Amino acid sequence: MNLTELNNEQRDAVIETKYPVLIFAGAGSGKTRVLAHKIAHLINEQLFQPQNVLAVTFTNKAAKEMKIRVQSILPQIDVRSMNVGTFHSIAARILRHEAKYLGFTSAFSIYDTDDSQKLIKDIMNEHQVNIDGVNPKSIRSFISKMKNKFNKPEDVQASAINNKINQISEIYRIYQEKLISSNAMDFDDLLLYPIDLFVKFPERLQYYQKLFQYVLVDEYQDTNKPQFEFIRLLAFKHQNVTVVGDDDQSIYGWRGADIQNILNFENIFSKVKIFKLEQNYRSTQNILQAAHSVVEQNTDRAEKKLWTNNDVGDKISVFEAFDERDEAKYIVSNIQKLRNRIANSFTDYAILYRTNAQSRAFEESFIQQGIPYTIVGGTKFYARKEIKDILAYLRLLVNEKDEVSFNRIINFPTRGIGGTTLEKIKYRGSQLGGSSWDALDGIESLEIRAQQKKSLFQFKGLLEKLKSMLSSHSPFDIAKMLIQELHLENYYTSQNSPEDADRWNNIEELLLGIQTFCDDKPEAVLSDFLENVSLQTDIDNWNDSENSVTLMTLHSAKGLEFPVVFIAGLEEGLFPMWMDDERNMDEERRLFYVGVTRAMKKVFLTHAKFRRRYGGDSAIPMLKSEFIDLIPEDLLLLDSTKRKQWDTSANDYRKRIEEIRSYAKAESASAASKQSTSAGNGDYQTGQIVQHKLWGKGKVIDVEGIGEKAKLTILFAGNVNKKLIAGYANLKVIS
DNA sequence: ACTTGACCTACGTTG
DNA sequence: TAGGTCAAGT
Numbered sequence: 012m013n014l015t016e017l018n019n020e021q022r023d024a025v026i027e028t029k030y031p032v033l034i035f036a037g038a039g040s041g042k043t044r045v046l047a048h049k050i051a052h053l054i055n056e057q058l059f060q061p062q063n064v065l066a067v068t069f070t071n072k073a074a075k076e077m078k079i080r081v082q083s084i085l086p087q088i089d090v091r092s093m094n095v096g097t098f099h100s101i102a103a104r105i106l107r108h109e110a111k112y113l114g115f116t117s118a119f120s121i122y123d124t125d126d127s128q129k130l131i132k133d134i135m136n137e138h139q140v141n142i143d144g145v146n147p148k149s150i151r152s153f154i155s156k157m158k159n160k161f162n163k164p165e166d167v168q169a170s171a172i173n174n175k176i177n178q179i180s181e182i183y184r185i186y187q188e189k190l191i192s193s194n195a196m197d198f199d200d201l202l203l204y205p206i207d208l209f210v211k212f213p214e215r216l217q218y219y220q221k222l223f224q225y226v227l228v229d230e231y232q233d234t235n236k237p238q239f240e241f242i243r244l245l246a247f248k249h250q251n252v253t254v255v256g257d258d259d260q261s262i263y264g265w266r267g268a269d270i271q272n273i274l275n276f277e278n279i280f281s282k283v284k285i286f287k288l289e290q291n292y293r294s295t296q297n298i299l300q301a302a303h304s305v306v307e308q309n310t311d312r313a314e315k316k317l318w319t320n321n322d323v324g325d326k327i328s329v330f331e332a333f334d335e336r337d338e339a340k341y342i343v344s345n346i347q348k349l350r351n352r353i354a355n356s357f358t359d360y361a362i363l364y365r366t367n368a369q370s371r372a373f374e375e376s377f378i379q380q381g382i383p384y385t386i387v388g389g390t391k392f393y394a395r396k397e398i399k400d401i402l403a404y405l406r407l408l409v410n411e412k413d414e415v416s417f418n419r420i421i422n423f424p425t426r427g428i429g430g431t432t433l434e435k436i437k438y439r440g441s442q443l444g445g446s447s448w449d450a451l452d453g454i455e456s457l458e459i460r461a462q463q464k465k466s467l468f469q470f471k472g473l474l475e476k477l478k479s480m481l482s483s484h485s486p487f488d489i490a491k492m493l494i495q496e497l498h499l500e501n502y503y504t505s506q507n508s509p510e511d512a513d514r515w516n517n518i519e520e521l522l523l524g525i526q527t528f529c530d531d532k533p534e535a536v537l538s539d540f541l542e543n544v545s546l547q548t549d550i551d552n553w554n555d556s557e558n559s560v561t562l563m564t565l566h567s568a569k570g571l572e573f574p575v576v577f578i579a580g581l582e583e584g585l586f587p588m589w590m591d592d593e594r595n596m597d598e599e600r601r602l603f604y605v606g607v608t609r610a611m612k613k614v615f616l617t618h619a620k621f622r623r624r625y626g627g628d629s630a631i632p633m634l635k636s637e638f639i640d641l642i643p644e645d646l647l648l649l650d651s652t653k654r655k656q657w658d659t660s661a662n663d664y665r666k667r668i669e670e671i672r673s674y675a676k677a678e679s680a681s682a683a684s685k686q687s688t689s690a691g692n693g694d695y696q697t698g699q700i701v702q703h704k705l706w707g708k709g710k711v712i713d714v715e716g717i718g719e720k721a722k723l724t725i726l727f728a729g730n731v732n733k734k735l736i737a738g739y740a741n742l743k744v745i746s
Numbered sequence: 747a748c749t750t751g752a753c754c755t756a757c758g759t760t761g
Numbered sequence: 762t763a764g765g766t767c768a769a770g771t
Contacts, residue, residue: 070761099761123761198761266760368757371762388760422747429747463747548761566759588758602759624757626762 038608039293159267231256235267295324383559388549
């Protein structure tokens with residue numbers, strides 16, 4: 012195996028296999044390369060078998076790529092049996108096997124944030140809890156925080172400083188009970204139960220210590236307490252462990268990530284060898300300096316400074332936009348300009364922002380300019396209502412105790428089961444000491460009307476029919492049958508509303524997704540698919556080979572790189588978002604550091620003078636982010652392009668708002684006139700070749716109507732004929 | 747039991 | 762804007 016493509020420090024970190032290793036890996040210092048080579052080294056030197064290596068990555072996509080990378084270093088060895096995945100996916104895999112030890116069955120459901128919140132809401136309704144200033148959302152996040160600190164309901168109750176906390180601890184207690192009776196776990200439980208298992212059943216711990224003989228953790232700075240404990244339990248005995256991280260890139264403190272884990276590592280494991288990767292191979296000198304000038308303000312950081320042999324490079328461009336639309340315009344027009352100069356492909360550009368809501372203004376701009384773009388994250392595909400409804404059916408088939416799923420679909424599509432009937436079902440279920448599903452065994456004896464009985468029998472019949480397919484049919488067949496039996500196509504397409512048409516398109520896309528999953532893993536069963544869906548990260552769904560500009564949050568961008576990076580919304584209160592306490596402020600600075608160091612060649616920083624919220628007319632005057640002022644002036648290039656003359660004396664708030672309104676009006680007026688003069692610019696014409704996210708290339712064979720609402724008939728590859736609504740189809744015109 | 751419309755609140759990042 | 766909630770009407 013060839014280690015010559017590594018620098019000295021990288022190589023030393025790779026070949027140190029005797030003692031626990033802590034690698035401080037600065038941004039762009041080649042840590043993924045080091046991890047891949049280290050795994051390859053462990054296997055190649057026959058120190059460990061592939062199946063005895065555990066590597067934890069931050070996304071499933073990164074896990075896949077890591078396997079491919081190791082395979083390419085060791086073409087002669089089969090590395091498929093390596094255990095590579097996120098904490099959550101590895102934990103889930105363990106728990107499927109060990110469920111019975113913990114009082115679950117292996118069919119347990121995984122509740123996402125939305126499911127947890129619904130459950131909490133049900134509990135609050137059922138127990139008529141009404142605490143002011145407290146809603147299901149805030150309680151869910153409170154419970155999550157408690158779980159990340161290993162605090163159980165009784166711990167919270169014992170230390171409750173007021174009645175409010177006391178009440179919340181009671182909700183927490185019931186919530187946990189309901190999860191258990193639903194044979195379900197939330198995201199936090201996935202990390203906590205393996206620890207429970209290891210502590211209560213030492214022989215299971217021994218089994219996994221033997222299985223995972225060498226443990227590697229990427230993005231170690233973002234591990235939380237349960238994750239650290241998980242690693243400690245597995246690796247303390249054999250001390251075969253390597254962790255890689257960068258305290259400057261710790262950006263998940265708000266979900267329990269603890270930088271102390273880096274210090275603890277040295278304290279807990281013995282004779283830890285520390286390596287520092289400080290040579291950056293990614294960025295220009297100017298980019299590194301700009302990033303460093305902000306993060307160095309932090310007091311609590313390991314002193315280090317990245318260096319590079321790369322060019323000095325361009326200066327950092329700074330632009331003050333009028334509002335978020337102007338900001339979007341500026342960025343889009345710069346992408347067009349730069350395409351000839353710096354980077355030709357759209358994939359070379361990323362726009363990073365602090366909040367998902369900011370993506371909207373960009374989306375409009377990109378559509379207008381006809382530039383392909385991809386938004387990573389935001390409202391997730393699997394979180395859409397129509398998708399969650401179907402997933403709830405599938406989940407209930409696999410796990411009939413799943414109460415949240417039962418509640419979700421008992422009256423979807425509407426079948427005349429309202430609150431009263433549902434309550435009777437639930438009461439019967441609890442009387443039988445079981446779930447609502449169990450109550451369906453005695454529909455006849457329920458005190459409900461004939462109509463309700465009839466639809467309950469139908470509901471039960473449908474589920475039983477599908478359930479009988481579980482062992483004999485593929486997940487795809489089951490899902491297809493379900494959708495047919497529910498007559499969803501008719502349900503969504505009969506109303507002729509574009510929203511519903513879009514929902515039906517999503518359902519078709521879901522089916523396609525299931526099919527793809529089944530094709531990839533022919534032996535997969537329904538629960539495999541459901542788990543895959545639950546544990547997907549935003550980045551996992553990102554197709555980075557598509558030629559389009561990438562838009563994502565700064566958090567999602569961690570670990571990625573792009574030739575050109577735009578960081579938008581650099582305004583006080585937006586980015587940095589939290590200025591209240593120093594710890595939050597430190598994390599915002601690290602987030603900025605992460606953002607800037609994603610760039611290889613060029614960075615643009617933009618901020619707006621006014622910003623709208625909630626899509627309404629009202630806009631708030633914004634101040635330039637202090638981050639920009641922390642960067643030495645000689646690294647900056649202030650872009651003086653202005654779309655509008657400013658009345659600098661207009662400090663009066665109301666006057667500024669007037670300004671914005673008239674500006675917005677003029678904008679939309681000019682946009683409208685542009686459209687009418689160029690006769691249907693943006694409209695579709697028969698014969699055009701278009702690209703669809705799902706169906707690929709196709710030819711427009713008919714257009715009914717104009718503009719957003721136009722109905723398009725398109726013939727896609729493979730003789731697939733589709734009718735789509737122009738405004739929702741998200742088509743890219745190719746010619 | 748379901749549909750409709752008025753009203754309210756929310757834009758903090760993720761598995 | 763948009764999604765959720767509540768009350769009134771069907």
